[in-house]
Amino acid sequence: MSIDAPVALQPTPDQRSQDRAPRRSRQRVAKQPYLLVLPALAILAVLVLYPLVVSLWDSVHVDNLEIPSHAFTGASNYVHVLTDPAFTTASLNTLMYLAMATLGSLIGGMVIALWLHSLSRFRALFLIVIVLPWAVPGTVNGVLWSFIFNPTNGLLNAILTSTHLISHNINWLQGSVSGQVFVAVSLLWQIVPIAAVIFLAGLESIPRPLYEQATVDGASGFAVFGRITLPLLRPAMAIALLNAGILGISIFDQVYVLGGYAPATISAVVQIYLYAFQDFQFGIAIAASMIVTVATLLVSLFYLKVVYREVAY
């Protein structure tokens, strides 16, 4: 999927001589394309680009109160965010989510894609089963997992106590490591299907003769996977990592439902929401959102640079 698909109405030289009528009409309706793209551009300009400029402006002009003061406040909002222990906690938690989302998507997505690819029948049916968790809304996802992790009558504690593996109920979501792990599990339940679909498309695009040649040459299954499948999956891996990274950094729904504002599980975006709509510190919240946005862009660039290589067959 390249951005530079051919523009179809651009006449090729031999079309130009045969095909006068459309060309003339095209000149007459030169306003047409602008009118067609105008609504989309207007919506994005007003609701995304302009607010972004306002965000950047406000982050250095609005002080910690709700009322905007137009005096330049410099980097004070940024300094406040970067020295706030609450933001540090949220950022460290978010790094954990990022790591677990990336690693889990890579491994889980690969296992699922290889399994689906090996099926000769019922692939469409199992694809539905696998994609289903992705379509479950994030808050429903959080609620479903809360029935499992919940300290008083969750399924996990019930199974562990009835098999005598633990003697009393454990409050998993309050633990600083277990809380993050379980929130990440519910995130992975939602995002691993995307990685699986990407890897499956990648596997299906690898030319079959490559495998046949390798088998004729006597390569083992592991050698085929390591020497052919993995290198050719690099573009798919870059895309899957990028996707998992962005979703990991911006995790909100599962954290909000499973842990609320608890420091053990709070994420950077939940912290932004807390600054803005609980503390009403809009300037600080905007500065924090700019920091997280820049971090997201840097992580995206890093993943693309490290993993993406052009593949030639």
Add this chain to the structure above:
Amino acid sequence: MAQARRRKLIWPVVRIVIGVLIVVWSLAPIYWGIVVSLSTPGGLNSARPSPIPKPLTFSNYSALLHGGSAVSSTFLASLRNSAIEAAGTTVVTVVVAALAAYGFARWKFRGSSALFLIILGTMALPVYAVLIPLFQFASHVNQVDTYQVIVLISVSASLPLSVWILRSHMASLPVDIEHAARIEGASWATLLRKIVIPLIAPGMAAAAVIVFLTTWASFLIPLTFASTIHTEPLTVILPQYATRYSQEYGLQAAAGIIALLPPAAVVCWLNRHLVRGLLAGAVNQ
């Protein structure tokens, strides 16, 4: 030789075990949610969890769906809000995106690649980067807690991906039919309605499925802009059952299961469009 035969025996077993694990991982949380939704509070508290609710009850569903009580009127209002916001966003996004995609796919005009890159570029901007200024505008013009503000902001969030999906679909269509229709004297409106839209229907379906699922699931936007039950969708109401109605797990489970029925139906019926849209979205984020 013996080793090869053993490997031949082990591999199918490993494959089945992995398959069972994958299916359990995908479906178990939903299944357990259904069990909780069909359980009484007492049945849930029993020490031994049972895969079949004992005693089985539909009281949670009837409490949500049968009119009269405060619980059901809140639930039904939020269900209606979810439907209005998701459907409104889908229609507006797909129409606006189809127009823009047609413009980009069929003309090379001054600034077209720059404008297209700007549209794609907004996809890299997360919604939380612009949420607070948007909230301030909306409250300034008294539009918080209205359908139109929630729909418009949801449209701006899903528009770039839809433009991308539809443009790449339209660029892959042959232009000859359009030329022929133009020579026959068809107007642009007729051309669009009779030829282009039927041809791009699969692309529109892929975009519509993704936009509908994303908006039905969206949480941060309505959490910010829907302040009362006039506009609060299911996703915003759902977490409140654990506090507002004092840990009503059964009600919360039933509400959650109802909330995942429309997306589940979409996944089952429109799976092919969904996978195409998912891939396009992933390629581009």
